[in-house]
Every structure is written in C-alpha cells, then in structure tokens.
Amino acid sequence: MSDSVQEIPFIRKLVVVGIGLIGGSFAAGLKNRGACEEVIGISRNPDQAKQAVELGVVDRAFTSLDEIATELTDEDVIFIAVPTLSVEKVLLDIHRCVTAKVTITDGASVKGNVFIAAQKIFGQMPSEFVLGHPIAGSEKSGVTAANPNLYENHRVILTPVESTSAQHLLRVTQLWEILGAEVLTMTVEDHDDVLAATSHLPHAIAYSLVDTLAHDIANPNIFRYAAGGFRDFTRIASSDPVMWHDIMKANKAAILRSLDLFTDNLQRMRSSIEKEDSDYLLEVFSRAKEARDEYTKMLKQ
Amino acid sequence: MSDSVQEIPFIRKLVVVGIGLIGGSFAAGLKNRGACEEVIGISRNPDQAKQAVELGVVDRAFTSLDEIATELTDEDVIFIAVPTLSVEKVLLDIHRCVTAKVTITDGASVKGNVFIAAQKIFGQMPSEFVLGHPIAGSEKSGVTAANPNLYENHRVILTPVESTSAQHLLRVTQLWEILGAEVLTMTVEDHDDVLAATSHLPHAIAYSLVDTLAHDIANPNIFRYAAGGFRDFTRIASSDPVMWHDIMKANKAAILRSLDLFTDNLQRMRSSIEKEDSDYLLEVFSRAKEARDEYTKMLKQ
Helix, strand or coil: CCCCCCCCCCCCEEEEECCCHHHHHHHHHHHHCCCCCEEEEECCCHHHHHHHHHCCCCCEEECCCHHHHCCCCCCCEEEECCCHHHHHHHHHHHHHHCCCCCEEEECCCCCHHHHHHHHHHHCCCCCCEECEEEECCCCCCCHHHCCCCCCCCCEEEECCCCCCCHHHHHHHHHHHHHCCCEEEECCHHHHHHHHHHHHHHHHHHHHHHHHHHHHHCCCCCCCCCCCHHHHHHHHHCCCCHHHHHHHHHHCHHHHHHHHHHHHHHHHHHHHHHHCCCHHHHHHHHHHHHHHHHHHHHHHHC | CCCCCCCCCCCCEEEEECCCHHHHHHHHHHHHCCCCCEEEEECCCHHHHHHHHHCCCCCEEECCHHHCHHHCCCCCEEEECCCHHHHHHHHHHHHHHCCCCCEEEECCCCCHHHHHHHHHHHCCCCCCEECEEEECCCCCCCHHHCCCCCCCCCEEEECCCCCCCHHHHHHHHHHHHHCCCEEEECCHHHHHHHHHHHHHHHHHHHHHHHHHHHHHCCCCCCCCCCCHHHHHHHHHCCCCHHHHHHHHHHCHHHHHHHHHHHHHHHHHHHHHHHCCCHHHHHHHHHHHHHHHHHHHHHHHC
C-alpha cells in the first residue's frame, strides 16, 4: 500500500454490515464496478444473508462478523449500514474481534451518537473510523431494494473529526466517488443540525400529519379524496419505522430545537389565517416559492 | 335540446373565465376533443387573452364577459376558473350581463364561500349553477401551463345543492368525463372539510416548514444539504401564492379545525421524542406506513 494520499488505495475485502437498502446498494455498486477483490455481507438475519448472495449483492455472506474477522487485513474496509442506534453494537463486535487496522466507515443518519459510542468503546475515536452519511433515502427497504446505482448524483456527507487520518478519509471518499456520489465534509455538529432541520423534522411532520388524518379526523373517507399535496406527505411517511425511531432518539436535541422553531412559525401562520392577515400570508407564500426556486437552481448546479 | 337526462346535451359555446392552468386546461381539453362548437376565453389580462388564442387554447378571447354576453343562449356553458375569492366578482358579472339560462360551473378550491356568494348575488342558488372542484393541482400556473390532458384520470368533486337541476349537473359531469376525469359528488360541507384536511392543511404546513428553514434557522447553508424529504415539501410550497391566500381565507374555519388537530398530534410526538417513548414513536411510524399502504392500494383501484 502506498503512503501517498494521492493514489487510490487498493481494497482487498469490503465487509458490509447490514445488507438492507443502504448497505446492499453500497455493496452491489462497488461489486459491479470491480472496486474490490471481494465483497462480504454480514446480516443477523440468515435469510437476508442468503438472499444477498443469491441476488449477487455480495460474494459471500455471514450472520456474524466473528466468522471472517481473522481474514481481515489493513487493506480492507468495513461499512456499517445498520440503523443509527445499532451502530454501537457493531462497533463492539469490531473492537472485540477485528485486530487489523481496517478502514471503518458508516452510513447512519445521525453522527453525534456514533461519535460518542466509538469514543466510549475504543477509548478514543480511532483514526481509521470515518463517520459518514449518504443522503439517499427511499421509501423502499431491505436487500431486495438494493440498487448498485442508488448513490449516483447523490450527496454523501463525511464528518471527519480531529483524530481521523487523512489516508482513511481519502479511501472512503474515493469509494463514494466510484459510486458516482458527490462527497461533502462538515463537522459532526453541523451535520446533525442541518439534517435535523432538512430531513428529521420533515419526517416527524409527515408522520404526524398522516397520523392526524388517519386517526384524529373523524371522516372515514378522508384518504379517498386525498389530493396531490397529501400524496407527497404519505410518501415521506412510509420509510422504515425502526430507522426513524432511532433517528428521533439519536438526534433528539437538534430535532426538538427545529421542531420548536417550526411550531412557532406554524402558530404565526395559524393566527394570520384566523385574523385574515393577507399581507403576512402572501409574504410567507411568496418567499416560500422564492426559496423553492433558489433551491431548485442550486440542485441543477 | 332533449328533455331526457340520459342524452349528452349539445353545447354550442363554452366560455372559460380565467385562462390559467385550470381554465386553460379545461378549454384546451374540450376544444381538442371537439366537445363544443366554440371555446371562448375571458381574461382581464389582454396579454394572456392574446396568448390563449395564439396557443390554440381557445378559439376567441376577450378581456370582459360583457363583450360576448349577448351571444350566449341556454345551450352554452360558463366555466369559472379564477382564484376562490375572485369567483364572486365573476358571478356579479354574469348576473349583470348574461340573460340566457347558461349552465354555470366553477373550479374553485373551496365551495362554501362560492355557495354563499351565489345566494347573495342571485337571491337564491341558481338551479343552473353546478359547484365543482377538479383535484388536479400543479406547481405550474398560467396559460402556458395549460394541458388538454391535465384532468385524465384525476378526480373532480361536484357539490350539487338542493336547488341544483339534474340536467345541468349531468351536463357538467359529462364535460369532465369527456376530459377523462372521474366525477364524485359530495356535500359542500364535506368537500370543504375533506379538502381542508387533505390539501389545505398540508399546504399550510409545507409553506410554514419552508419558511422556518429559510428564515428562522440560522444556517445559511441549510438548503444546500436538504435531503429528499424536504424536496417534496418545497414542491408543495411552490404553488401560486394568491390561490393559496384565497383558500386560507375562504376555508378558514375548516382549516383551523384541522390545523389544531395536527398541532395537538405534533405536540404528542414532540413529547414522545423528548421522553424517548419508543412505543409511541414506533406505533405512530408503523401505522403511518400502514395508512400509506392502504392509500396506495386505493389509488390503484
């Protein structure tokens, strides 16, 4: 392996722990592109492990990291793709059974809790652990939803900390770039704040709206006449419940902060509807349209 | 003209007042399908009137109903396609200058206020006025967005009242069916309640969320990292501001009722996030997914 950070480091084995949508797509994408000698999947669920091999998502699959831990060398990479609150358990497994200085990275939606868990387990944040988060959700889940091109033109946020080694950061960056993703870096704190506002809050709102319509409004036909706007909400609210439960717990402080700002804003809108304050309503509606137009422009850049 | 309600009534002239997305698509769709002898557009904006003719959306266009009012006979139809709060002005024009018993219908998003305005202007609800609402919004607006196939496979809700004549109701139903729409009927009150919950509330929430992110959260890069969930919200919040202002005013009572139910539900979710009440969160997230699955099944039927 070269010491130069300019060269693409050679990857022998890629181990993906959790072979659902996120992990399966990462595995299949790198396997299809011939980016590593071998792709190994780990899933606690024996059926999922079997299916991952049958679908060609991975070359081999096991139900526990222990079964291949001794095979691993410094030239290998472990990608942890389990729900946020389960990352800690995987880190415990790695700490217990992997002795090689393998590059470790993850795809969990919240980074602060993973950072804390890693420091607790390893004594300090390992230089070879690169915290990451691909911004590529989907209402689909499970290994059958794995898509080798899922990350093409999607953003991936890496949140290196002071102790993260440049070599391992580069390695992880290059893996994502091979998959066609655009890699951005920011601090752990900024990541969790930005995602709370732009992803976790919208999901909490969408879940709450669908729940309101399904249970609090006494009209049995309410879904029958649901218009376009509502369809988008239900799509957002159809993601994996366990994943979102974990996110709400792991990023609690930042989510509550965003939620309170939103509630205040919604109460201002409520009072302007009640008072028929046309100026306020037109101003909010117009600037939301402007914000949308700017956002769309940004996406095209 | 036959007295039988089974036969498709012959339509000589179709007059569409307001040639934006809704009116322009109605006009162009019926014109393309040869459903009437002539399609006439009315727009206060002379440029839009001119453009509607140039684009082939209508055969002729004028800036005021007065210019063609005396041409109209009992075999004609007027479709009012202006924002909810402007329907009253058009009804005043019709009352003032149209003497023939023309079939009148509209496409406004709220029906209660139109019903009240019509009773006020005409003394009682005219038997030839069929209140309607196509559920076919779009973030696009204006005559250039007119699409002759906009209503295909979309739902249209008609809200006939006691005085509405079956003959006129059938005529309007058939026009929508020619356009490929599925026509449903319900009461004015049910319409406004259902739409408040499934369309007006989601839009108020989406506008408020985009406004919160654009103005209340102190992160200049917030839109840069916005994830998928947020993209759906911004799309909802990019509809025509004046149309939505009108809706919030016209359907105020029902919207406030839904908004309060939603706010209560969101506060329950806030408190469950704060208390890390996993049972509550998993239950809400799971049943939202179920509701979505049922809704999707319903759409496919």
